[in-house]
Amino acid sequence: MSQVAVRHRPGQEHARTLRGSAAWLLVAALLLALLVAAGAVLLSGAAAAGDLVDPGALVRWGLPLVDAVVHLAAMVTLGGLTLCAVVLRPGTPPWHRAATLSAIAAIAWTVVQAVHLVLVHASVMGSGLSGPGYPALVVQFISGIDLGATLAWAVVLSAVTAALAVLSTTSASACWAAVVAGVALLPRAGLGHASGAGNHELAVSAMWLHLLGTGLWAGTLAVLVFSTLGLKAGLASTVSRFSAIAGWAVAMVVVSGAASAWIRLDSPWQLLTTAWGQLLTVKIVAFTALAAAGWHHRRSTIPLLTDAGGRSWPFWRLAAVEVLIMSVVVGVSVALGSSAPPIPQARTAEGAELAGLPAPWFTGLVTQWSLDPLFVFLAGAGAWVYVSWALRLRRRGDAWPAARMACWLLGMALLVWTTSGGVGVYGRVLFSVHMIQHMMLLSVLPVFIVLGSPVTLALRALPRRQGDTRGPRELLLAALHARWARFFAHPVVAALHVPVSMAVFYLTPLFELALRSHVLHVLMMMHFFLVGYLFTNVVIGTDPGPQRPFFPLRLVLLLPSMVFHTFFGLFLLSSTSLLAGAFFTGMGPPWTDPVTDQQVGGAVSWAMGEVPALALAMIVATRWTMHDERAQRRRERAGRPHRPDSAVPSPAND
Known part of the structure; x- marks a missing residue:
């Protein structure tokens, strides 16, 4: 020895x-x-x-x-x-x-x-x-x-x-x-x-x-x-x-x-x-x-x-x-x-952001751009990774639906426009456009992301890591099976998270803090997108994850969000007191007053909360009908009489 x-x-x-x-x-x-x-x-x-004050060489x-x-x-x-x-x-x-x-x-x-x-x-x-x-x-x-x-x-x-x-x-x-x-x-x-x-x-x-x-x-x-x-x-x-x-x-x-x-x-x-x-x-x-x-x-x-x-x-x-x-x-x-850069880095005063922007704001939603490198990188990386995964499946002889890829790429394009296009430019200074940005992230963008089925594609395309280390596939599976993920993805929690998050954000000082701090604003955008994704994935998603309820209950889950957006939109339409009044009063838009702009934001919140919810309801109803038709054909082939499947749980990939 x-x-x-x-x-x-x-x-x-x-x-x-x-x-x-x-x-x-x-x-x-x-x-x-x-x-x-x-x-x-x-x-x-x-x-x-310094010429005036000197803190000392130390x-x-x-x-x-x-x-x-x-x-x-x-x-x-x-x-x-x-x-x-x-x-x-x-x-x-x-x-x-x-x-x-x-x-x-x-x-x-x-x-x-x-x-x-x-x-x-x-x-x-x-x-x-x-x-x-x-x-x-x-x-x-x-x-x-x-x-x-x-x-x-x-x-x-x-x-x-x-x-x-x-x-x-x-x-x-x-x-x-x-x-x-x-x-x-x-x-x-x-x-x-x-x-x-x-x-x-x-x-x-x-x-x-x-x-x-x-x-x-x-x-x-x-x-x-x-x-x-x-x-x-x-x-x-x-x-x-x-x-x-x-x-x-x-x-x-x-x-x-x-x-x-x-x-x-x-x-x-x-x-x-x-x-x-x-x-x-x-x-x-x-x-x-x-x-x-x-x-x-x-x-x-x-x-x-x-x-x-x-x-x-x-x-x-x-x-x-x-x-x-x-x-x-x-x-x-x-x-x-x-050191001082060539261009003086003086912070723009409140209200100066509106200088030079065309009025009214809807004429600049397409023409105005201010690229946010964080979200541009995320969207570009998301498009690159998704396409490379789909091509990897094709090279090994597997197919991936072109419609899903189109939905995902459209979602990435909408992410860039929502954060760096005219919506992002005017959303910093006008409540109405801020609500467009918010509702795009919460209600519209998640629909295209969920229809792209990114989790299913990742699990099929990512290789299994050899040994005890965790690669992207192992991390994704760990997240899907984690207790906290199952809690937030629970249908009831996901459905209630939408109105609760909006109420806490807009009816507390968090709203004005996010308007004044870009860091908090970025965190707010990420939070509402994740909330919208979790809820949309419960209702129409096909990816592995939450235990999705029966089709009738999915329609019921749409009610809390629809009711809240209705009451919140009516509240803004009828209110004459400003949310984050000190901030929006300082903006001073030359073509409208802040109260009128907030009332327009109320109409935006109402419409963009109801229309996507109705679209989700139509998708659920269509899949419900297709599920019943498939079940009927299976029974007919088996020689059994038809029985309505309205109360039968749907499979994961309905």
């Missing part, structure tokens, strides 16, 4: 040496990011003392450097948790190392995020970090100023992420922690230039998509190097799974980066003639190098891992270079956030 131990000791020492090298690589990446950030801030003049230099650490910690947290959720095999040493590093990074994220809050307060107030009553000033900053409240939410959400990361012991718990980590990036998306951008909505969506993309790409790669360096068994499959994630992350970074540059540059020449543009040019060059390295991974180094003998060092060398280049990108990004 001692001989066996002696024989294995050199291998263990080698593994410890490799893990130590990976740890030093991460330390070097951190130091390189801080060094690049400091150099870029110095060259751009972002840390120069604050001026500490703020961008702390911001770099926050960015790196958030990236490692999100990347490591994603790695534990869908890439690494649970219970193995690499999984535990990745989980440990993610927990440490999440704790560091929370602590440094709190330090960042204090430094931002000192920078805004133009004072030092001490003095009589300083803690009370910080509390007042958090409770009385939007920027302080946003930073406080960033600390709270990062702390929740840290708690979940520490408690993660399975792939499922790591997946939930990764989701919360993605949500925790939302407050950061509204900081920096995005908080004051003239096109605030586009800037915030682009920044959140950018942070998610860099975390899923750079953070995952850094943790992958640390946790699996020296590993040979199963390395090829692990790297292939990471490569798929990195491909989508690159697309997210490209889309969001292009959108951010679009609103901050007047011309491409400013990439060379301005300090901000030169920093962006350096970032673009570094990003291009990273994309080329990723392509080389996919085309050259990953096949080497599957060869006999498993040559892994080419992959590790290239991955280490990528991690160092990514640290340079982070440093440059921090300097970009601290």
